[in-house]
Amino acid sequence: MSKETMRLYKEYVERAGSRIEVFREVRREFRSKRVLYPGSYVHLTPSLIFPEVIFVDSDIRAKRFFSCREEIWDHINQFKENEEEHLFQFISGDxxxxxxxxxxxxxxxxxxxxxxxxxxxxxxxxxxxxxLAGDSHGDATLANSDPDFLFLGVLKECEGQYCFQKGENERYFRRYRNMAVDLDTVKNTMKGPKYSKSADYYIFQKQGRTNEKEKINQK
Ligand SMILES: C[S@@+](CC[C@H](N)C(=O)[O-])C[C@H]1O[C@@H](n2cnc3c(N)ncnc32)[C@H](O)[C@@H]1O
Structure with missing residues (x-):
């Protein structure tokens, strides 16, 4: 990467974490290949794990970063964790x-x-x-109340890695003293509510006219 591009990426990962263990576990558990990452900023890390990633961001710095395609290819090819050919695309906008x-x-x-x-x-x-959703902005809470999504489980840290867990799903998204979740407040404040049990990462599966065999959580 050009020095400036590399610096932006390195500084970002130092500040926000690469979170590569999270993506490793999602790939291991769900075998996902084609990934969409809206609001990615310069968080390139999923491209080291998944063979096809579409990044989307409206920030001009992300646009500049992803326009350094050659440097990004070099980085992906140097650090990707499998032998597959990796592709990436960046969409600049909302x-x-x-x-x-x-x-x-x-x-x-x-x-x-x-x-x-x-x-x-x-x-x-x-x-x-x-x-794969966090609840910092309340997106996992919204997905949990959306009939298009089924809550499958969470990613929990275990011995420096992340592990998919689905044994205690009924204990998540519960407010203290069974208070109701106010979705309007979540939307207005862009903040996830406080729950009695929470996780950093929540996993949902899109529902629809899904062939039963496609349902990953039945394995
Ligand atoms: C706090 S950063 C998080 C970056 C990355 N997702 C991560 O976890 O490291 C939020 C990013 O989302 C982008 N963003 C927020 N709303 C967006 C929208 N509606 N369309 C495109 N990008 C958006 C911002 O430009 C910013 O780069």
């Missing part, structure tokens, strides 16, 4: 606008600190596809 991505074509949608990705981009996710 993910709430229509994007030139085929509907129902994405295996994994990433929602990390970037607003209500699950609401605005779920039509690109195929039925049976996976949503």
């Amino acid at each position: 993910y709430q606008s229509e994007m030139n991505i085929p509907l129902n074509s994405i295996d994994l949608l990433i929602s990390e600190y970037a607003g209500f990705v699950s609401i605005h981009t779920k039509e690109y996710l195929r039925n049976g596809g996976i949503l």
